[in-house]
Amino acid sequence: MDTCFLSLIVLSYIQKQVLLDGTMRIIDLTQKIYEGMNVYPGDPEVKITEECTLAKDGYTVFKIQINDQIGTHIETQYHMLQGKRLVDEHISRFIGIAHVIDVPCRKITKDDLQQSGDSLKSCEFLLLRSRYSQTRKNINVNDINRPVLGIEAIKWIVEQGIRLIGIDCFDFDEPPHYPGHKYLLKHNVLIVEGLTNLGSLVKKRIKLFVIPLKIERTGASPCRAFAIEE
Numbered sequence: 001m002d003t004c005f006l007s008l009i010v011l012s013y014i015q016k017q018v019l020l021d022g023t024m025r026i027i028d029l030t031q032k033i034y035e036g037m038n039v040y041p042g043d044p045e046v047k048i049t050e051e052c053t054l055a056k057d058g059y060t061v062f063k064i065q066i067n068d069q070i071g072t073h074i075e076t077q078y079h080m081l082q083g084k085r086l087v088d089e090h091i092s093r094f095i096g097i098a099h100v101i102d103v104p105c106r107k108i109t110k111d112d113l114q115q116s117g118d119s120l121k122s123c124e125f126l127l128l129r130s131r132y133s134q135t136r137k138n139i140n141v142n143d144i145n146r147p148v149l150g151i152e153a154i155k156w157i158v159e160q161g162i163r164l165i166g167i168d169c170f171d172f173d174e175p176p177h178y179p180g181h182k183y184l185l186k187h188n189v190l191i192v193e194g195l196t197n198l199g200s201l202v203k204k205r206i207k208l209f210v211i212p213l214k215i216e217r218t219g220a221s222p223c224r225a226f227a228i229e230e
């Protein structure tokens with residue numbers, strides 16, 4: 001039996017395991033990107049243009065104009081500091097075990113995070129589930145009923161050894177100085193914002209994938225975020 005045929009059989013077996021194994025769930029946590037979607041105040045709008053068409057060219061090519069903070073996105077140090085850019089991070093930094101904590105849509109204190117109980121031990125990533133994006137689509141930085149992490153909460157997260165935090169809101173910080181971003185990024189904690197659908201997660205401990213495009217120079221990129229629950 002040649003190795004190619006053998007690998008096909010193995011692949012088919014693995015796929016069946018994934019499909020047949022009712023204990024494994026894959027949950028998409030990513031916003032759709034489309035023209036007219038909300039952008040952070042002052043950021044460029046999305047524009048998607050069909051440059052080559054099936055009718056005219058026999059194939060399609062789209063010009064996609066987006067900013068690096070659009071929708072569900074991941075941020076590295078260079079977003080706000082002189083430091084690592086997106087391409088400086090190894091792809092392994094975007095995959096890890098995450099602990100899910102429910103947080104209120106108001107200023108989040110260290111007590112809020114500690115009282116949520118479960119230990120963060122053995123988790124590298126922290127997901128903050130506010131459910132904000134499930135009910136509100138506008139990006140309003142002045143909304144006092146949005147989740148905002150106080151600096152004590154931020155410091156506590158860093159002390160726990162967390163290396164990536166994610167939240168289901170367009171932001172968790174206070175403009176114009178963004179103290180939370182700067183503290184996290186200075187300590188090399190990656191930031192994922194604009195997650196959605198966290199309400200579909202059943203487990204408190206999940207495997208999280210936040211996979212950005214491999215773009216040179218930028219400090220951030222839209223990403224495809226998904227969870228695996230086993």
Ligand SMILES: [Zn+2]
Nearest residue numbers: 075181191193
């Ligand atoms: Zn941000």
